[in-house]
Amino acid sequence: MFANILGSFVIGFYAALTGPDGHILAGTRRRQSVMTGICGGFTTFSTFSLETFRLVQGGHWPMAGLNVGVSIVTWLVAVWLGHMAASRLNRLGGV
Numbered sequence: 365m366f367a368n369i370l371g372s373f374v375i376g377f378y379a380a381l382t383g384p385d386g387h388i389l390a391g392t393r394r395r396q397s398v399m400t401g402i403c404g405g406f407t408t409f410s411t412f413s414l415e416t417f418r419l420v421q422g423g424h425w426p427m428a429g430l431n432v433g434v435s436i437v438t439w440l441v442a443v444w445l446g447h448m449a450a451s452r453l454n455r456l457g458g459v
Contacts, residue, residue, distance in 0.1 A: 365435060371407035372439040375399050376446025380454065387454045 378398055382390035412435055419428035
């Protein structure tokens with residue numbers, strides 16, 4: 365779960381930092397390479413899927429649902445926090 369949270373934060377941060385209002389100029393290919401390639405490879409959605417599947421398979425439906433809910437919420441919060449941090453950095457003129 366930590367890898368997915370960290371990867372989500374990095375994706376949000378990098379997207380804001382290199383976006384149209386960002387402080388760093390990055391082309392489409394570079395953005396796709398970093399966000400989809402590096403961050404996508406770092407995060408472990410397949411492991412999350414397997415863990416959830418095993419919980420369901422073992423009849424632990426409430427835990428499977430909790431795993432899905434907590435995971436999705438924390439990943440979205442991490443993307444938002446990364447985006448907010450980079451947006452703040454952009455406004456301050458840092459980097």
